[in-house]
Amino acid sequence: MGIRNYLSRGSQTKDELVSERLCAKFGELHMVTLADMPMRRRVDVCGEIRRMSVKPRAGIPAVEVEISDGTGEITVIFSGRERIPGIGHNRGLTVSGVAHWEGKRRVMLNPIYRLLPSPGQ
Numbered sequence: 001m002g003i004r005n006y007l008s009r010g011s012q013t014k015d016e017l018v019s020e021r022l023c024a025k026f027g028e029l030h031m032v033t034l035a036d037m038p039m040r041r042r043v044d045v046c047g048e049i050r051r052m053s054v055k056p057r058a059g060i061p062a063v064e065v066e067i068s069d070g071t072g073e074i075t076v077i078f079s080g081r082e083r084i085p086g087i088g089h090n091r092g093l094t095v096s097g098v099a100h101w102e103g104k105r106r107v108m109l110n111p112i113y114r115l116l117p118s119p120g121q
Contacts, residue, residue, distance in 0.1 A: 022048055022070030031094070034072030037106070039099055045074065046094040046116070054082055067093055074099060074106040076113070092116030 012020075031046050032038075047067030055064055063078040065087060076095050078084060087093070097111030 019070040022068060024070075025092070026069045029094075034067075034069050034074055034106075037072070037074070037099060039101065039106070042096065042098055044094060044096045045069065046092065047074070049087065049089055049091050049093060052087070052089065063087075065093070067095070072106075074108055075102075076108050076111055079110055086115050091118065 025048070026046050029046055032043055034045055034047060037043055037045055045067075047069040049065055050068050050073065051064075051066040053064050055062055057077070057079060060080055061082045063081050063084055065076045065078070065084075066073055067076060074095075076093075076097075093116060094114045095108060095111040096113075097108045099106050099108045101107070
């Protein structure tokens, strides 16, 4: 890395650096980006887990997982579960399902998911 690249990276915000890292990480998988993801159609997307929480929906426990691929974010909701083994912060995840808008956020309910190998595995 030259001095010019180093100095230009120094002017980037933390969010820009994280976005760049995630785009590089998931670009190799050649999947639809979250920014280009069609709504109300089955789609396969991937990203890194940014946030997790357990929130009841209609009185039923649900795990909410927010993933990001550097281009956008989506909240994935697993209804009827209080935890999902293997899912944790900064873990890579692919999900397959139908997304829709819920307020201002994109949501995918009970998708098929696959954990991506952790770095070094």
